Amino acid sequence: xxxxxxxxxxxxxxxxxxxxxxxxxxxxxxxxxxxxxxxxxxxxxxxxxxxxxxxxxxxxxxxxxxxxxxxxxxxxxxxxxxxxxxxxxxxxxxxxxxxxxxxxxxxxxxxxxxxxxxxxxxxxxxxxxxxxxxxxxxxxx
Amino acid sequence: xxxxxxxxxxxxxxxxxxxxxxxxxxxxxxxxxxxxxxxxxxxxxxxxxxxxxxxxxxxxxxxxxxxxxxxxxxxxxxxxxxxxxxxxxxxxxxxxxxxxxxxxxxxxxxxxxxxxxxxxxxxxxxxxxxxxxxxxxxxxxxxxxxxxxxxxxxxxxxxxxxxxxxxxxxxxxxxxxxxxxxxxxxxxxxxxxxxxxxxxxxxxxxxxxxxxxxxxxxxxxxxxxxxxxxxxxxxxxxxxxxxxxxxxxxxxxxxxxxxxxxxxxxxxxxxxxxxxxxxxxxxxxxxxxxxxxxxxxxxxxxxxxxxxxxxxxxxxxxxxxxxxxxxxxxxxxxxxxxxxx
Numbered sequence: 405x406x407x408x409x410x411x412x413x414x415x416x417x418x419x420x421x422x423x424x425x426x427x428x429x430x431x432x433x434x435x436x437x438x439x440x441x442x443x444x445x446x447x448x449x450x451x452x453x454x455x456x457x458x459x460x461x462x463x464x465x466x467x468x469x470x471x472x473x474x475x476x477x478x479x480x481x482x483x484x485x486x487x488x489x490x491x492x493x494x495x496x497x498x499x500x501x502x503x504x505x506x507x508x509x510x511x512x513x514x515x516x517x518x519x520x521x522x523x524x525x526x527x528x529x530x531x532x533x534x535x536x537x538x539x540x541x542x543x544x545x
Numbered sequence: 546x547x548x549x550x551x552x553x554x555x556x557x558x559x560x561x562x563x564x565x566x567x568x569x570x571x572x573x574x575x576x577x578x579x580x581x582x583x584x585x586x587x588x589x590x591x592x593x594x595x596x597x598x599x600x601x602x603x604x605x606x607x608x609x610x611x612x613x614x615x616x617x618x619x620x621x622x623x624x625x626x627x628x629x630x631x632x633x634x635x636x637x638x639x640x641x642x643x644x645x646x647x648x649x650x651x652x653x654x655x656x657x658x659x660x661x662x663x664x665x666x667x668x669x670x671x672x673x674x675x676x677x678x679x680x681x682x683x684x685x686x687x688x689x690x691x692x693x694x695x696x697x698x699x700x701x702x703x704x705x706x707x708x709x710x711x712x713x714x715x716x717x718x719x720x721x722x723x724x725x726x727x728x729x730x731x732x733x734x735x736x737x738x739x740x741x742x743x744x745x746x747x748x749x750x751x752x753x754x755x756x757x758x759x760x761x762x763x764x765x766x767x768x769x770x771x772x773x774x775x776x777x778x779x780x781x782x783x784x785x786x787x788x789x790x791x792x793x794x795x796x797x798x799x800x801x802x803x804x805x806x807x808x809x810x811x812x813x814x815x816x817x818x819x820x821x822x823x824x825x826x827x828x829x830x831x832x833x834x835x836x837x838x839x840x841x842x843x844x845x846x847x848x849x850x851x852x853x854x855x856x857x858x859x860x861x862x863x864x865x866x867x868x869x870x871x872x873x874x875x876x877x878x879x880x881x882x883x884x885x886x
Contacts, residue, residue: 417639418639421636421639421640422639422640422642455642479590480590480591482880483590483880483881483883484589484590484591484880484881503591505589505591506562506589508871521596521599521600522595522596522599522600522640523591523592523596524590524591524592524593524596525591532593532627534595534596534636534640537591
């Protein structure tokens with residue numbers, strides 16, 4: 405399992421629960437997840453916090469099934485079956501990776517509008533790790 | 546004593562997408578034990594009461610167009626929290642963006658916890674006229690697959706914004722009843738699943754006694770009569786018991802129509818009366834009254850009266866949540882409930 409320690413996960417809670425990203429003070433681009441140095445201009449580490457809408461479009465995706473899930477998602481795949489993982493282009497620009505929930509995997513399409521909601525991602529050391537997943541936009545409000 | 550009107554400014558409801566039909570139980574066990582429940586909602590592998598409480602909190606705030614930053618009180622309720630010790634509200638505060646200075650409380654020990662949290666919110670806004678209380682109730686009770694009580698257990702959530710501002714339903718009063726009772730729906734420390742000794746008559750007499758007493762004292766206290774109400778919301782462990790209570794109080798099945806959700810969602814535990822209230826608010830018209838009666842084994846009941854004073858409705862409403870569904874079979878259900886590992 406790709407081990408992420410509890411303190412390390414905790415530091416990412418604002419981005420995982422609340423889609424908190426950063427706007428570069430030099431080039432104005434939005435970084436999500438937050439970075440040490442702006443990945444767009446590579447010239448600034450000064451940012452303003454910005455809360456993203458969580459809305460975006462599926463850029464590309466893959467269906468994980470048939471025992472292909474990494475260990476922390478193996479139980480999810482066994483209990484719930486095949487699940488889609490997508491790269492989503494957010495309305496604010498960044499491309500992020502995340503699962504798509506509440507959807508028949510066969511219905512996922514490139515360009516499909518999605519939005520985020522809080523879900524259980526996986527559990528480790530008895531601690532439930534929550535974070536965003538994408539859901540089809542027509543289901544969200 | 547006169548005071549500023551308080552009540553519900555906004556609300557939201559959410560139901561998981563997965564459903565199982567009673568036929569699946571009949572195939573597996575030869576019978577289905579929850580009266581009047583045709584199908585019920587089931588949480589997915591990545592859902593729990595905290596993800597649902599977060600969702601209904603956001604929806605309730607959006608229905609009033611209230612910034613989460615305005616919330617001064619959060620009361621969370623559920624009987625099926627993922628942790629027995631840990632401040633559960635912490636997840637909601639961060640997930641929704643509620644100020645960290647808001648006073649939070651977790652209500653978790655009985656299916657009456659939803660109205661208990663609701664009253665904590667009402668007391669807060671009465672004491673703090675400029676405050677906003679958010680009440681989030683989500684539940685998905687769990688029992689052994691061998692227990693008859695398991696058959697009816699469903700899942701759902703509702704959230705409410707309570708304040709003095711821009712009310713859609715004015716709170717008219719509350720009456721409570723509590724007494725010692727045992728053997729029905731309990732969960733000893735160190736056990737994950739609900740037990741029920743299944744002494745039906747004994748359990749039902751407690752349910753009926755507490756709910757009828759709480760509701761009758763409320764009507765007496767505020768001077769209302771059954772004919773003053775258009776909607777009556779009663780705790781729904783199944784679809785039949787509320788009808789018996791309603792009849793005893795002088796109400797008819799028509800009063801229960803708008804809030805009857807157990808037939809499609811199952812027993813929502815602490816969320817039963819709150820989701821029923823949300824459904825009644827969806828259907829309610831200006832000037833109509835709603836009576837809400839909850840029950841928690843052990844035993845206690847809350848009765849609350851509301852008058853509809855605004856016609857703003859939640860989006861999505863209960864109907865669209867009920868219609869968004871995907872059926873699973875009993876084997877998938879067992880896997881999701883962790884009954885086979």
